[in-house]
Amino acid sequence: MSLLESAVRFTYLSLSIASVYILVAVGFSIAFGTLKFVNMAHGALYLFGAYIGLFVAFEYNVGGSLGAYSPVGLDLGFAAALILVPVVVFAIGLVMERLIANPFYERSLLDQLLVTFGILLILQEFVAILVGRGGFSYDRTGWATGTIPLPGIGTASRWRIYVIAFTIVLLAVLYAFYKYTDYGLAVRAGTEDAEMVQMLGIKISRPFALIFAIGAAYAGLGGILGGSLFTVHPEIGIEILIPALLVVVVGGVGSLTGTIVAGLLLGVTFTATTRVYPEMATASLFLLAIIILSIKPTGLFGKEEVTA
Amino acid sequence: MTLLQTRNLTKSFGGLVAVDTVEIEVEENELVSVIGPNGAGKSTLINLITGMLTPTDGDVLYRDTNLAGKDPYEITQLGIGRSFQTASIFPELTVQDNVDVASFAAEQGSFTVNFLRRRDRYDSVRQRTADALELVDLEDEADVPAASLPYGDKRRLEVAIGLATDPDLLFMDEPTAGMSPAETEMTTNLIERMQTERGMTIVLVEHDMDIVFDVSDKILVLHRGEIIADGTPDEIRNDETVRSAYLGGEEI
Amino acid sequence: MSEETAQQLTDTDAAILSWETWDRVKHTERFAIVAAVVFVALWSWLFARAPITSELGGYHSLATTILIWSVFAIGFNLLLGQTGLLSFGHAMFWGGGGYAAALVSLHVYGDPVLMLVVGTTFTLLLAALTGVIALRLHAVYFAIITLAMGQLLYYLATSPLRPITGGRNGLTGIQLEPIFGLVYLGMPLPGIFGTLWVNYEYLLVATVFVLVIAFVNRIRKSPYGLIFRAIRENEQRVSFVGLNVWRYKFAAFLMSGGIVGLGGSLMTIESQFAGLGSLYWITSGEVVIMTVLGGVGTLFGPVLGAVIFLYFEGVVDGFPIVGRYWLLMLATVFTAIVWKYPDGLWGMLKLIASRIRSSVEDNP
Numbered sequence: 001m002s003l004l005e006s007a008v009r010f011t012y013l014s015l016s017i018a019s020v021y022i023l024v025a026v027g028f029s030i031a032f033g034t035l036k037f038v039n040m041a042h043g044a045l046y047l048f049g050a051y052i053g054l055f056v057a058f059e060y061n062v063g064g065s066l067g068a069y070s071p072v073g074l075d076l077g078f079a080a081a082l083i084l085v086p087v088v089v090f091a092i093g094l095v096m097e098r099l100i101a102n103p104f105y106e107r108s109l110l111d112q113l114l115v116t117f118g119i120l121l122i123l124q125e126f127v128a129i130l131v132g133r134g135g136f137s138y139d140r141t142g143w144a145t146g147t148i149p150l151p152g153i154g155t156a157s158r159w160r161i162y163v164i165a166f167t168i169v170l171l172a173v174l175y176a177f178y179k180y181t182d183y184g185l186a187v188r189a190g191t192e193d194a195e196m197v198q199m200l201g202i203k204i205s206r207p208f209a210l211i212f213a214i215g216a217a218y219a220g221l222g223g224i225l226g227g228s229l230f231t232v233h234p235e236i237g238i239e240i241l242i243p244a245l246l247v248v249v250v251g252g253v254g255s256l257t258g259t260i261v262a263g264l265l266l267g268v269t270f271t272a273t274t275r276v277y278p279e280m281a282t283a284s285l286f287l288l289a290i291i292i293l294s295i296k297p298t299g300l301f302g303k304e305e306v307t308a
Numbered sequence: 309m310t311l312l313q314t315r316n317l318t319k320s321f322g323g324l325v326a327v328d329t330v331e332i333e334v335e336e337n338e339l340v341s342v343i344g345p346n347g348a349g350k351s352t353l354i355n356l357i358t359g360m361l362t363p364t365d366g367d368v369l370y371r372d373t374n375l376a377g378k379d380p381y382e383i384t385q386l387g388i389g390r391s392f393q394t395a396s397i398f399p400e401l402t403v404q405d406n407v408d409v410a411s412f413a414a415e416q417g418s419f420t421v422n423f424l425r426r427r428d429r430y431d432s433v434r435q436r437t438a439d440a441l442e443l444v445d446l447e448d449e450a451d452v453p454a455a456s457l458p459y460g461d462k463r464r465l466e467v468a469i470g471l472a473t474d475p476d477l478l479f480m481d482e483p484t485a486g487m488s489p490a491e492t493e494m495t496t497n498l499i500e501r502m503q504t505e506r507g508m509t510i511v512l513v514e515h516d517m518d519i520v521f522d523v524s525d526k527i528l529v530l531h532r533g534e535i536i537a538d539g540t541p542d543e544i545r546n547d548e549t550v551r552s553a554y555l556g557g558e559e560i
Numbered sequence: 561m562s563e564e565t566a567q568q569l570t571d572t573d574a575a576i577l578s579w580e581t582w583d584r585v586k587h588t589e590r591f592a593i594v595a596a597v598v599f600v601a602l603w604s605w606l607f608a609r610a611p612i613t614s615e616l617g618g619y620h621s622l623a624t625t626i627l628i629w630s631v632f633a634i635g636f637n638l639l640l641g642q643t644g645l646l647s648f649g650h651a652m653f654w655g656g657g658g659y660a661a662a663l664v665s666l667h668v669y670g671d672p673v674l675m676l677v678v679g680t681t682f683t684l685l686l687a688a689l690t691g692v693i694a695l696r697l698h699a700v701y702f703a704i705i706t707l708a709m710g711q712l713l714y715y716l717a718t719s720p721l722r723p724i725t726g727g728r729n730g731l732t733g734i735q736l737e738p739i740f741g742l743v744y745l746g747m748p749l750p751g752i753f754g755t756l757w758v759n760y761e762y763l764l765v766a767t768v769f770v771l772v773i774a775f776v777n778r779i780r781k782s783p784y785g786l787i788f789r790a791i792r793e794n795e796q797r798v799s800f801v802g803l804n805v806w807r808y809k810f811a812a813f814l815m816s817g818g819i820v821g822l823g824g825s826l827m828t829i830e831s832q833f834a835g836l837g838s839l840y841w842i843t844s845g846e847v848v849i850m851t852v853l854g855g856v857g858t859l860f861g862p863v864l865g866a867v868i869f870l871y872f873e874g875v876v877d878g879f880p881i882v883g884r885y886w887l888l889m890l891a892t893v894f895t896a897i898v899w900k901y902p903d904g905l906w907g908m909l910k911l912i913a914s915r916i917r918s919s920v921e922d923n924p
Contacts, residue, residue, distance in 0.1 A: 038700055109699055110646055111902055114852055117845075118895030125888035242707070242841075249704045283715030286708040290693065293705050297697045358800070384802030396800075398793040401786075409790045412783050413802035421783040423811065426589070430783065473801050 005154035010271060016160040016229060018267025019167035023222030024240055025247035025259050026174065027215020033254015035208055037101050038109055040116040040241065044123040045216045047237030048092060049085050049223020051127060054232055057081035058139055063132020072131070078144055085224045086217040093216020097209045120237060128234040138228040163225050170218065171260065177214070178256060183207040243270075246289045252302025261300060311336045311477055311509050312357070317366035319349075319356055326352040328533035329366070334477070334511060339503050341512045341520045344530035350513045351393065353530065354479050358390050359383040370477070381418050389475030393482050393513075395462035397469065399455035403446055404437055406454050406465055410472035411436040440472040443498060460491040467498070477509045478502070484516055492516070499523055521545065579917070589777055592859060596773040599863075600627065600766035605756045617875040620758050621830075626870045627769045628826045633850045633862030634772055635819030640848075641857030642785065643812045644792030645695075648703045648844050649710030650820055652690070655839030656713065657683040657821030662731040662834035663724070670737040672745060672764060676825045683821020684814060691813040695806060707841055714839040730835030734828065739764065745829070761830065768826055772819055777859055779815065788812055789857075853894050855904030864905055868893075 028042045059073035104112050147155035178184040251258030273284035312334040319327040327349045355361040359380040368375040411433040441447045444464040484492040502508045521541045529537040537550045607618035661679035694705045717725040738744050745761035799805045850869045855861025876886045901908040
């Protein structure tokens with residue numbers, strides 16, 4: 001493999017991993033920054049995304065309580081799953097905002113964190129009971145497999161390139177929403193000062209539910225993309241939460257730019273360490289987070305607390 | 309004797325200059341009020357002196373010590389206390405425990421108590437708390453959780469916490485906001501007693517002009533981050549700049 | 561309102577004097593210690609061997625393990641319950657103490673007391689090092705950096721430090737020497753003592769448990785306890801009364817880490833093994849669940865939480881049919897408790913007790 005080809009390979013590996021981190025982290029970060037709501041159950045949205053995608057796209061023999069009905073699944077194909085998953089998880093997000101987040105906006109950060117952690121465990125166990133604890137992997141169809149030829153360099157994994165392109169589009173859409181719509185304005189202002197926004201007469205609860213659900217849909221998409229790159233099993237919700245949380249705090253809570261930069265940073269670090277010392281790949285993320293937070297306790301793009 | 313002096317004190321947030329080259333002097337045992345419209349920089353000024361904010365430029369001198377860049381607890385230990393605009397208390401602790409926290413700081417310093425000694429063995433702390441509660445007339449509520457006090461009482465508790473830190477110089481940020489007329493009168497009396505009986509120096513930020521002109525020895529008028537006038541209540545009352553800038557030409 | 565209350569008070573004073581005495585006694589320091597002693601004296605017997613109660617399926621080694629985990633949870637609660645700092649990385653102290661104790665017994669000498677001392681000392685150093693960095697951060701940032709530190713230590717132990725830690729195999733072959741050169745921990749106790757406590761190991765664990773309860777109780781009643789709680793409620797105000805908040809937090813972090821390390825060392829003594837699981841973040845999560853379930857900020861709540869958690873994990877897990885739902889049931893109970901009773905099961909019990917009592921007092 002030429003040096004150039006391995007550099008390209010390194011780049012798309014890093015970016016595809018970063019894509020999954022960012023898609024999951026972005027919803028968490030916005031919910032935390034704007035709504036002041038810490039949602040550990042965000043990991044369950046990734047979990048749902050991965051499993052719903054799996055059973056929309058294919059049929060599988062499963063364990064757990066549904067084992068007797070195997071094979072389970074709609075077998076509609078991967079493209080259908082990519083369209084359906086965000087819609088379904090968006091709806092789950094709306095329900096979650098209403099049932100879980102809403103009663104807890106006024107409670108302490110600690111209560112929010114603990115209760116949503118409990119809910120994440122409950123949802124994870126439900127999935128395990130329904131389809132068993134065994135792992136699945138996405139059986140990608142023709143258009144999403146194989147390689148793309150890069151003239152003069154070699155080849156690149158077609159699916160990973162798609163994942164990256166897809167994520168860039170999604171982030172551009174989110175950015176535009178954030179920057180150019182009234183909802184986005186209300187949300188940004190809400191991050192600065194929720195009381196002020198209410199005084200200006202913008203009804204704050206609706207954009208909040210919407211932004212919560214959008215964050216959920218992104219995590220769901222992260223689930224189907226991450227599921228297709230890694231494996232799918234009931235604990236992935238908790239497992240993805242850790243790098244996602246690192247991305248959120250390293251980037252600075254509530255900052256879209258911060259989340260993207262931190263996601264890239266962690267994706268690159270992870271891929272690089274995997275090359276030289278695979279056992280320490282995950283550890284390198286923790287080390288990076290410790291170093292950055294020691295230097296800047298509110299993350300790269302986090303606001304210093306102003307108490308004036 | 310000058311107790312507190314600021315030189316060229318400046319604070320800017322991004323492009324906004326909240327406090328602009330402010331120079332004030334506070335004499336010992338004086339009662340100084342800082343007035344000015346909302347957003348004039350009164351709270352920022354207090355926050356700069358008491359260490360909640362770090363000045364962009366300038367110095368704060370207290371008995372020849374420069375306070376700029378010191379931590380709030382160091383500044384408090386030097387003898388500068390403050391009460392907050394909102395009732396900044398410990399809601400789940402009892403009234404007595406609220407004040408005890410401050411009493412320990414005053415009696416034992418910033419970090420020197422013995423973690424294996426029972427706290428009911430510290431008699432001087434109890435005494436100090438009892439004194440502070442008596443001054444604000446909350447001694448009967450000592451065992452009540454602070455959260456269950458009515459708002460005016462919470463503000464008085466807040467003042468008691470400030471008093472128990474044993475300050476020589478006390479900053480009070482709108483101490484009567486949200487108080488009933490009776491409580492306001494009590495607080496005004498308390499402020500005067502602290503000045504006369506305890507020899508404290510007090511800096512008051514207050515919206516109620518009756519109180520300000522009643523109790524102050526000196527009034528500073530802040531407008532858009534700058535001191536535009538400085539003098540006795542009479543001088544301020546007759547100051548044209550103040551009237552046009554702040555009092556809207558009204559008679560006071 | 562005040563008049564009414566006063567009237568009620570006089571009535572109840574006259575009616576039941578015993579409540580008064582009880583209220584006074586239950587808050588005394590000696591009462592907490594006596595309660596702890598009575599609890600450990602009867603615990604193993606009630607849990608594993610007594611008629612009726614042991615039908616629930618408890619066994620002696622689980623009784624011992626529960627006491628050790630209680631030490632873990634009490635130490636963790638000293639930080640979370642008192643100062644309000646949520647650490648998601650306390651496994652580093654639990655596992656760190658456990659590994660240090662294992663290493664000293666393998667390479668130096670296996671006296672259990674030496675193991676406890678070395679394990680705790682190592683943990684204190686680790687807490688000092690990590691605390692300096694982590695305590696500059698607030699709330700969720702603090703939770704995550706402690707998680708990151710714990711996980712970093714876990715991965716360090718997995719791979720680069722494998723020659724020392726034994727990697728995935730952990731440290732086995734730990735030989736315990738007689739305590740102070742007098743008696744082996746495995747030796748059975750004679751007669752009634754044997755019925756109650758089985759062996760010397762239980763006595764050691766029980767002693768540590770009582771000492772930890774006494775220590776934490778004293779902290780809670782000292783100025784530190786007050787200042788810790790004040791920091792939890794309003795950190796800014798504490799610094800504005802002239803207290804060095806950072807140092808108090810650091811002190812709480814050290815004490816908490818030290819107690820957890822003591823528990824971890826005890827775990828190594830009990831299991832004669834130190835493994836990676838003790839450093840893994842799931843372990844940190846488990847102690848959070850226990851503590852919150854039992855009652856954050858209460859003295860005995862974490863013990864109750866440890867009992868319930870480990871009972872589910874160690875006994876209910878083995879039940880037919882429902883066994884596979886143990887984590888689901890536990891997570892549901894946990895969530896419901898946080899939702900409805902932020903003071904945990906201990907707080908819930910206290911609430912129920914006070915309701916019963918006031919209904920008794922209303923209709924004497």
